[in-house]
Amino acid sequence: MTTPADVHDVRDPEQPGRLLATERDALIPLLRGRAAEDFARPVAACPGWSVRDVLAHCSAALTRAAEGRLETGVFSPESNDRDIAARSGWSDAEVVDELERGMTAAGPVIARAGGTLDGLALGEWVHAGDVREALGEPGAYGGAGLTDALELLARLTRERGHVPLHADLDDLDEPLRLGGSGGERPPGRFIGDGPALVRLYTGRSAGGAGFELAGVEAEELNLYG
Incomplete structure (x- = not known):
């Protein structure tokens, strides 16, 4: 980790x-x-x-x-x-x-x-x-570049004032904070792994991925939606 x-x-x-x-x-x-x-x-x-x-x-x-x-x-x-x-x-x-x-x-x-x-x-x-x-290869939305991808994703969501989210990830030792301050809206909460989070933020299917999401709808996270 x-x-x-x-x-x-x-x-x-x-x-x-x-x-x-x-x-x-x-x-x-x-x-x-x-x-x-x-x-x-x-x-x-x-x-x-x-x-x-x-x-x-x-x-x-x-x-x-x-x-x-x-x-x-x-x-x-x-x-x-x-x-x-x-x-x-x-x-x-x-x-x-x-x-x-x-x-x-x-x-x-x-x-x-x-x-x-x-x-x-x-x-x-x-x-x-x-x-x-x-292609049926392992490592989709993960692999050796995942930490850099998550860091980049977090910064981009902050710069764009995206919906606030607190993510506890299996792949990182520290929680990841995404999105803007949200004003009076408390941040949503995600618990799961990095690839599932990437899927949610990029509009990819997260079917079968084990995660918990509270305080925000999956559709709100999509950067490309």
Whole structure:
């Protein structure tokens, strides 16, 4: 078990890149040599997208970040579809190659952005969990990057004034405080593990995950809802 640093107020500029690099080292070997049918598997968290589509979206987003091409509307559904279509003629291996490069090169750019791109790193890590789950691999929304992901999630929810929540996590020695002060509203309470908390905050299915949630509805936690 680990104890996070001050996750509430202090930005670690290296954290987003570290999260991406940690996931890169775990995910890319899982993808190398996969059969074509694995890349065609549907991804439950992204209706209409296959594993390959998710990977193409992630590789495009990280490449855009690394090259400084994040114009307004770049992550709209239409833009995402164009990025995926632009890679339709690539081999699966070429998509994975671009993803590996992006997960490496985007980190320093995100670090220098002062926090404006930190959510991108968290989102790409979550998508890696989507892919792991679609492939039936263990560690979805967990693994070696979980502590960094939880710290980043906590800070982002505070910066966005999200609903307050006090989380007692099996994965951390100290409680995690998420969201804003809430004014007169007392914080909700979560008891469970980190991957379940990530699922709730990112709108992923938490079915089968053992946790307790009180004082707040699951739908209120979704950052993307």
